[in-house]
Amino acid sequence: MALLEVEDLNVTIPTPRGTAHILSDVSFALERGECLGFAGESGCGKSITAMAVMGLLPTTAQATGRIRLDGRDLLAMDEAGLCAIRGRRVAMVFQEPMTALNPVKTIGFQVAEGPRLHLKLSKAEAGRRAVAMLRRVGLPPDRFSPDLYPYQLSGGQRQRVMIAAALACEPDILIADEPTTALDVTIQAQILDLISDVVQETGMALVMITHDLGVIAETAERMMVMYAGRIVESGPTAEVFRHMAHPYTRGLFAAIPGGPEEESRRLATIPGQVPEPIALPPGCAFAGRCARTEDDCRAAVPPAEPVGPGHRVRCLHPHVGAT
Amino acid sequence: MASDGASDGASDGAKEGGLGEVAAKALGNRSFVIGGVLTGVLIVVALVSLVWTPYSVIDMDIAGKLRVPSAAHWFGTDQFGRDVFSMMMVGAQNSIAVSLVAVGVGAGFGVPLGALAAARGGWLDETVMRFNDFAFAFPAVLSAVMITALAGPGAVNSIIAIGIFNIPVFARLTRGGALAIWKREFVMAARVAGKNAVRITVEHILPNVASILIVQATIQFALAILAEAGLSYLGLGTQPPQPSWGKMLNEAQTLMFLAPQLAIFPGVAIVLTVLGLNLLGDGLRDVLDPRLRRLR
Amino acid sequence: MSVFLARRLVALFLTLLGASLAVFLILEVLPGDPATVMLGIGAQEDSLAALRAQLGLDRPAWQRYLVWIWGWFQGDLGNSYAYDEPVIKIILERLRVSLPLALMAITLSTAIGLPLGVLAAARRNSLTDVSVMGFVQVGVAIPNFWFAILMILFFSVFLKVMPAGGFAGWDAGVWPAIKSLILPAVALALPQAAILARVTRSSVLEVMREDYVRTARAKGLTFAAALWRHAVRNALIPVVTIMGLQFSFLLAGTIIIENVFYLPGLGRLIFQAIAQRDVIVVKDVVVLLAGAVVLVNFIVDMSYALLDPRLRGGGHGQ
Numbered sequence: 059m060a061l062l063e064v065e066d067l068n069v070t071i072p073t074p075r076g077t078a079h080i081l082s083d084v085s086f087a088l089e090r091g092e093c094l095g096f097a098g099e100s101g102c103g104k105s106i107t108a109m110a111v112m113g114l115l116p117t118t119a120q121a122t123g124r125i126r127l128d129g130r131d132l133l134a135m136d137e138a139g140l141c142a143i144r145g146r147r148v149a150m151v152f153q154e155p156m157t158a159l160n161p162v163k164t165i166g167f168q169v170a171e172g173p174r175l176h177l178k179l180s181k182a183e184a185g186r187r188a189v190a191m192l193r194r195v196g197l198p199p200d201r202f203s204p205d206l207y208p209y210q211l212s213g214g215q216r217q218r219v220m221i222a223a224a225l226a227c228e229p230d231i232l233i234a235d236e237p238t239t240a241l242d243v244t245i246q247a248q249i250l251d252l253i254s255d256v257v258q259e260t261g262m263a264l265v266m267i268t269h270d271l272g273v274i275a276e277t278a279e280r281m282m283v284m285y286a287g288r289i290v291e292s293g294p295t296a297e298v299f300r301h302m303a304h305p306y307t308r309g310l311f312a313a314i315p316g317g318p319e320e321e322s323r324r325l326a327t328i329p330g331q332v333p334e335p336i337a338l339p340p341g342c343a344f345a346g347r348c349a350r351t352e353d354d355c356r357a358a359v360p361p362a363e364p365v366g367p368g369h370r371v372r373c374l375h376p377h378v379g380a381t
Numbered sequence: 382m383a384s385d386g387a388s389d390g391a392s393d394g395a396k397e398g399g400l401g402e403v404a405a406k407a408l409g410n411r412s413f414v415i416g417g418v419l420t421g422v423l424i425v426v427a428l429v430s431l432v433w434t435p436y437s438v439i440d441m442d443i444a445g446k447l448r449v450p451s452a453a454h455w456f457g458t459d460q461f462g463r464d465v466f467s468m469m470m471v472g473a474q475n476s477i478a479v480s481l482v483a484v485g486v487g488a489g490f491g492v493p494l495g496a497l498a499a500a501r502g503g504w505l506d507e508t509v510m511r512f513n514d515f516a517f518a519f520p521a522v523l524s525a526v527m528i529t530a531l532a533g534p535g536a537v538n539s540i541i542a543i544g545i546f547n548i549p550v551f552a553r554l555t556r557g558g559a560l561a562i563w564k565r566e567f568v569m570a571a572r573v574a575g576k577n578a579v580r581i582t583v584e585h586i587l588p589n590v591a592s593i594l595i596v597q598a599t600i601q602f603a604l605a606i607l608a609e610a611g612l613s614y615l616g617l618g619t620q621p622p623q624p625s626w627g628k629m630l631n632e633a634q635t636l637m638f639l640a641p642q643l644a645i646f647p648g649v650a651i652v653l654t655v656l657g658l659n660l661l662g663d664g665l666r667d668v669l670d671p672r673l674r675r676l677r
Numbered sequence: 678m679s680v681f682l683a684r685r686l687v688a689l690f691l692t693l694l695g696a697s698l699a700v701f702l703i704l705e706v707l708p709g710d711p712a713t714v715m716l717g718i719g720a721q722e723d724s725l726a727a728l729r730a731q732l733g734l735d736r737p738a739w740q741r742y743l744v745w746i747w748g749w750f751q752g753d754l755g756n757s758y759a760y761d762e763p764v765i766k767i768i769l770e771r772l773r774v775s776l777p778l779a780l781m782a783i784t785l786s787t788a789i790g791l792p793l794g795v796l797a798a799a800r801r802n803s804l805t806d807v808s809v810m811g812f813v814q815v816g817v818a819i820p821n822f823w824f825a826i827l828m829i830l831f832f833s834v835f836l837k838v839m840p841a842g843g844f845a846g847w848d849a850g851v852w853p854a855i856k857s858l859i860l861p862a863v864a865l866a867l868p869q870a871a872i873l874a875r876v877t878r879s880s881v882l883e884v885m886r887e888d889y890v891r892t893a894r895a896k897g898l899t900f901a902a903a904l905w906r907h908a909v910r911n912a913l914i915p916v917v918t919i920m921g922l923q924f925s926f927l928l929a930g931t932i933i934i935e936n937v938f939y940l941p942g943l944g945r946l947i948f949q950a951i952a953q954r955d956v957i958v959v960k961d962v963v964v965l966l967a968g969a970v971v972l973v974n975f976i977v978d979m980s981y982a983l984l985d986p987r988l989r990g991g992g993h994g995q
């Protein structure tokens with residue numbers, strides 16, 4: 059049994075203009091200690107997937123399917139059960155370090171908060187743990203007192219605090235939702251190295267959500283490509299990079315100089331409009347933008363078919379052969 | 382670069398779908414409809430009272446004093462035998478007149494002052510704003526009491542007293558809105574085209590701050606009704622024999638053991654009026670300018 | 678911090694100066710002669726002149742202003758024309774009513790408004806929320822003097838459990854004195870509680886959308902704990918501003934409410950003093966009230982620093 063199994067996850071949000079289909083038939087599994095990467099254009103549902111696993115979907119959202127952690131379905135769990143899991147078994151690092159920390163609480167308090175809650179540590183014990191965690195993420199107490207406030211730190215330092223807080227209870231899964239997008243390029247590498255180090259050290263599983271395909275290539279053993287709320291291609295990272303089958307995945311890589319082997323493989327822009335979540339077409343959502351579109355593409359959503367070892371793709375006319 | 386900025390203009394919300402769409406939106410807004418109906422009823426009653434009331438509000442009928450409500454006298458009679466319903470109708474007219482003029486005074490001075498401060502900037506702006514701060518820190522009712530008590534009680538003096546404290550409200554709001562618009566591209570363009578500050582203010586600035594001013598005016602109108610009632614209650618506002626709701630409440634208080642019903646009707650009238658105007662203001666805010674919508 | 682303090686003190690001083698000038702000028706410009714009021718309409722011209730000289734009213738305005746201000750620095754606020762007593766003595770006497778009244782009212786409005794606002798925000802769009810917003814709309818629409826009359830009708834005329842007005846005096850015992858202040862305090866507090874509830878609600882709603890509240894939830898805090906520990910304190914910053922502003926509304930409210938309940942407080946004092954042209958009392962009380970308003974705003978500024986560490990300053994890391 060995998061550590062985390064997501065099966066047929068569908069998330070809808072009612073809006074004044076109609077029901078928004080945010081996630082459709084999302085299924086994936088995460089093994090202990092595995093690193094899984096999520097890529098896709100802005101708005102494709104990466105963050106919502108993460109929030110669904112955390113049990114923190116918007117209150118108006120409706121979710122169906124199963125999200126099993128050690129076999130227990132989180133969607134069927136009561137709030138108290140979810141609170142015991144959040145931060146303890148599954149922890150999360152967010153995109154915006156500038157706003158993700160409470161401006162009126164010390165960084166020590168914010169790192170110690172989780173251990174005090176979940177591990178029932180005393181104030182002093184939790185404080186010591188916070189100092190240790192801060193030291194681990196590169197904020198030694200001689201220069202970074204736990205009594206500092208977030209405004210006294212830079213963006214990169216704040217993201218280190220976020221990581222310290224996420225690691226403080228030794229979770230089984232760390233979800234990093236674009237942890238470096240808001241940071242300077244030089245800082246980005248440091249933060250990614252830090253995450254890779256602590257993941258290897260503790261043996262926890264990592265879900266890395268990113269716009270940066272270079273990050274996926276470096277950190278993720280398996281990867282998922284999302285489009286309009288669906289996983290359109292998934293497989294071992296090396297295999298997917300070698301045999302990109304979905305036209306969308308190829309489109310993402312196409313315009314990048316030097317191809318997929320190049321050091322910086324950011325998502326390219328593909329011409330055309332992503333369909334709105336309240337007006338998804340009955341067939342393949344990529345049909346309007348895809349050069350390989352044929353009539354059958356518009357009839358029904360393509361099923362996820364295997365195209366290689368562990369490699370699946372939702373496309374009726376996938377590319378075959380090496381990238 | 383300012384293309385984003387230009388699209389969130391204060392008036393664009395209203396322009397968006399033309400007048401028809403705004404009207405449809407207004408009719409679908411519960412606050413607007415309830416507030417509009419309450420305010421509408423008040424205005425109609427006040428207008429009717431100008432030409433007709435069931436009984437005279439001046440003539441006394443001591444024999445028929447302190448009657449409880451009946452078919453002849455819907456709200457009963459007061460200690461002089463006057464018909465309370467008729468007095469309330471005239472009271473509505475009084476409330477509206479005093480508050481409307483007071484808010485008019487406030488806007489009449491405040492808006493040009495605010496527009497001027499925004500257009501000129503510098504020491505003038507600084508002076509106007511410091512004066513504003515000072516006026517805000519000073520309890521308005523206290524000064525209103527001082528003015529009316531010393532200059533003599535009466536409707537005109539209470540208009541002045543209430544109006545003075547509306548000036549900084551409108552000045553501040555106009556200045557804030559105008560400053561933002563002065564920085565916009567189309568104003569820059571107008572300046573480059575050689576239009577002077579007055580013309581730009583009239584053609585571009587004022588139309589763009591109009592919707593927030595209308596909303597604020599509704600709210601100030603409600604506050605003015607409350608202030609007028611308070612002054613009249615203290616005996617500093619509208620003088621007898623002209624009926625006013627505040628004065629009626631004052632008289633009712635002395636008769637509380639004899640005729641408690643007298644203390645009810647004018648108060649309910651004030652509450653409904655203020656409630657109606659506040660709801661209308663909330664509704665207008667939603668309809669005219671979605672960006673101003675409070676979290677609800 | 679000391680620069681901050683110094684700047685606030687200068688502001689305090691300037692506002693008091695402004696207020697004293699304003700009230701002096703208003704009283705100067707407006708008609709009404711204290712001597713005539715004191716001696717009555719039919720008084721002899723020479724006795725009027727004598728009284729004016731005795732009161733110092735025959736001197737030029739700027740001299741009278743300076744004499745008055747100089748008195749403040751010496752702790753001498755002058756003598757009331759109407760009561761023939763030192764103004765300071767009258768004010769202290771009246772404060773024994775107004776100060777407890779104001780404190781009760783502000784405690785009450787905070788105790789009602791804050792929790793209601795937080796509750797409504799926490800249960801957004803629920804029946805609780807709708808009810809609180811209904812209370813807010815009605816609360817700001819009710820004239821406080823009418824609400825006072827309604828309470829007198831109910832508690833004094835109908836139930837006969839509360840005094841209809843008047844002040845028992847502290848000599849009559851603490852409870853009777855407090856009891857005569859309860860209805861006035863409730864009347865003063867109601868509209869303020871409504872405003873406070875509205876501001877608190879929208880402020881908490883705003884803060885609840887902040888990323889750091891989501892972070893707190895991701896750490897495993899319950900909704901209530903995240904709200905209480907991470908949202909409320911941040912949400913209090915704008916609320917405290919409003920509470921500071923409310924103080925001046927409260928002072929104004931005492932003028933009407935003390936009249937409704939015939940309470941011998943500052944509000945009623947100034948109302949009567951204006952009617953009696955007891956100019957010296959009016960001037961002193963107005964400056965005192967203005968000073969109180971500025972002082973409260975000073976306290977509000979200080980409490981910002983308590984609520985928000987960014988305003989406290991301090992060294993940067995590294």
Ligand SMILES: Nc1ncnc2c1ncn2[C@@H]1O[C@H](COP(=O)(O)OP(=O)(O)OP(=O)(O)O)[C@@H](O)[C@H]1O
Pocket residue numbers: 071078080098099100101102103104105106107116335
């Ligand atoms: N509270 C909400 N109500 C309605 N729609 C929402 C809500 N939150 C998110 N969405 C919609 O869900 C979709 C997926 O959003 P999500 O935040 O998961 O995108 P993302 O892949 O993380 O994008 P990005 O790379 O920009 O972070 C978007 O179309 C967004 O508009």
Ligand code: SF4
Pocket residue numbers: 304305306342343344345346348349350351352355360372373374375376
């Ligand atoms: S199914 Fe058709 S439209 Fe969709 S990606 Fe494949 S080829 Fe393109």
Ligand SMILES: [Mg+2]
Pocket residue numbers: 104105106235
């Ligand atoms: Mg995202």
